[in-house]
Amino acid sequence: GAVVSQHPSWVICKSGTSVKIECRSLDFQATTMFWYRQFPKQSLMLMATSNEGSKATYEQGVEKDKFLINHASLTLSTLTVTSAHPEDSSFYICSASPPGSGEKLFFGSGTQLSVL
């Protein structure tokens, strides 16, 4: 299956700092990538859709100034959590759908963010 790589796997940071998470499609080009967030024992919630070469589309209730998304190439999307606070601590996962894969989304391994 298609490979989506996400880095870092986990990060611990102080409150007020910014954290960047990278998502790469390793064996296909992705014009669109998706960023999800999962709190403990809850569902995966779509945060935003990352579009190559254009602005990301954010879901209702997600602060675009706090969660900056950049999709500068067909294989890389980044999510930057700006001025992180403890309530931003969560598991962030990116996903993409290779051309021809239809309805299937392939997910990265996720990033566990802990803000102290």
Next chain:
Amino acid sequence: DQQVKQNSPSLSVQEGRISILNCDYTNSMFDYFLWYKKYPAEGPTFLISISSIKDKNEDGRFTVFLNKSAKHLSLHIVPSQPGDSAVYFCAARIYTGTASKLTFGTGTRLQVTL
């Protein structure tokens, strides 16, 4: 508004028996339904999907059944194996013409015992 629901947070099944995981949805615009398996601190892994125009799809030990009138789907795993122990998420896709979005249920933790 939870459009995709998995009402059983956990399920325990003996090895070799059948595991049945259930999922209900409310939005009739969903065109595909998918099941993902997830381990802690890892991303979900795609298992099987079904189009809304079908009522059954089978892949090895995994079968998904869709009852569109009841807005209900289920994943059957038979025979269940200890390696199947994980959290299973039901997801539903809606295609807007320009974007494809998945909505996930809350997950069911399956434990397969020896």
